[in-house]
Amino acid sequence: MPPRIDRYAFGTITIDGTTYRSDVVVLPDRVVSDWWRHESHALAVEDLSDILAEPPDVLVVGTGASGLMRVSGSTLAALEARGVEVVVEPTEKAVRTYNRLAGERQAAACLHLTC
Numbered sequence: 001m002p003p004r005i006d007r008y009a010f011g012t013i014t015i016d017g018t019t020y021r022s023d024v025v026v027l028p029d030r031v032v033s034d035w036w037r038h039e040s041h042a043l044a045v046e047d048l049s050d051i052l053a054e055p056p057d058v059l060v061v062g063t064g065a066s067g068l069m070r071v072s073g074s075t076l077a078a079l080e081a082r083g084v085e086v087v088v089e090p091t092e093k094a095v096r097t098y099n100r101l102a103g104e105r106q107a108a109a110c111l112h113l114t115c
Contacts, residue, residue, distance in 0.1 A: 002028050002102040008095045010065045011114050025050050026098065026109040035110065043071045043110070045078045051108050055082045060098040062091030062111035069112040 003026050006014040013020050015031050025032040027050060037047040043061060045052075051059060059079060063069040067090040079086050087097055091111050101107040 002026075002107065003031055004102070005095045005099055005109075008092060008111075008113070013095070013111060013113055021113075023110075023112050026111065027051070027054075028056060028102075028106050028108060037069075041069050041112075041115065043069060043075055045075050048075075048079070048110065051084075051110065052082065055079075055084050056108040057083075057105045058085040058087060058101055058107045060094045060101065060107060060109040061086065061088045062094030062098075062109060062113075063088060064091055064112040064115035066090065066115055068115040 003015050011021060013024060020033050022033060023035045025035045032050050038044055061071055071088050076086055089097060091113060094109060094111060098107055098109040
C-alpha cells in the first residue's frame with residue numbers, strides 16, 4: 001500500500017502517522033525525508049534521483065504554501081520523456097491530488113513544505 005499523507009500545514013507534514021518538518025519525497029513504497037534541492041526554490045532533474053530510479057506513472061510536485069518553488073521546462077521535458085506525467089500545484093492542493101492518485105496509479109510526490 002502506498003504512503004498516505006494524513007496532514008499538511010506550513011512547514012510540517014504527517015505521512016502514515018510520522019511527522020516531518022523538512023521537504024519530502026513520497027515514493028510508492030517509502031518516504032525520503034530531508035529532501036533538498038541544488039537551488040532551494042527551483043526543481044531540477046538532478047534533484048529527482050530517487051524518483052527517476054524507478055519512474056512512477058505520475059509525479060505530483062508541491063511547490064510550497066505560496067507556490068514559490070519553480071519547475072523548469074527542461075525538468076518537465078525530462079520527466080515526460082521518461083513517460084512520467086507531472087502535476088505541479090501549491091503543496092496543500094498537491095497533497096490532495098497525491099492521495100487521490102496514489103489509490104489509482106503508481107504515484108510519487110516531491111513536496112516543498114514552506115514558502
